[in-house]
Amino acid sequence: MDYPYLAGYPAQLVDQVGALLDSGELGLKLERKYPQRNPVQTDRALYDYVSERKQRYLKNAPPLAKIQYDNALGLLAGTLGTNTFASRVQGGRLKRKNEIRIATLFRDAPGEFLSMIVAHELAHLKEKDHNKAFYQLCCHMEPDYHQLEFDLRVWLTWREAC
Template identity: 65%
Template structure:
């Protein structure tokens, strides 16, 4: 069983490096040195504005967003850091669609790069539904640092979980 579930699929040498930094209590300081600033986006309204600005910049011709908000019910351990919901309903003689983006509430306390990474990920689903080559190319088009941020965000989630389990054990 993997004791670092957020890092499944990454090369063993990277996972081992993270494991060593955790054992030496150096992972938190390393993350702080890499991502020293946090964002001020704390409300659903501010998140909607942030997402809308990115959408306008990179995905002007995609469907409008009806709702964007922080969701307290999403569970990162189960793999849900954000969701993009598409709902189509008949309304009169037309088909009305709604697009909603939900971001896990823990991103309120995350470095801005990690919030940006998950927003880019969910916005890319407006154009590409599957996690395929085109999807990741679109993510990298919106920000070339996407893959590094995704890995570092997974390291951050690992560190948070490790720190909270150590605090509970004391």
């Protein structure tokens, strides 16, 4: 079977996920590993959460104009979060506006997954490309970044199959 969220991972790992999914055990394993639901449920709480993380790890990064959950992002679009940079001329100055939007499905996800996606989007304030420096910054903000990214992909695979 094809699992689009697991593309690029070793076949043996994908087969293990597929076997757990087929046996009905994948959801239980994920619930045992991540029992806590995300406590950040409102746009205001998300703004405070992201702002606190930005202040802790990226004090000199450009300010964020907007941080919110977005219903338009999700599985169908293939985008779980976006980081928008818009520049416009205002008077004689060039103004830059940064926004972070997180897919609303993260309200139902474990809090660890929100932490991972926030680290990812904040890293884009410093590094635009997914390069070595970008992933180093992600791991600085979220030490288990790579494991959480994989587990998020497994969770999305399970969620889509249900």
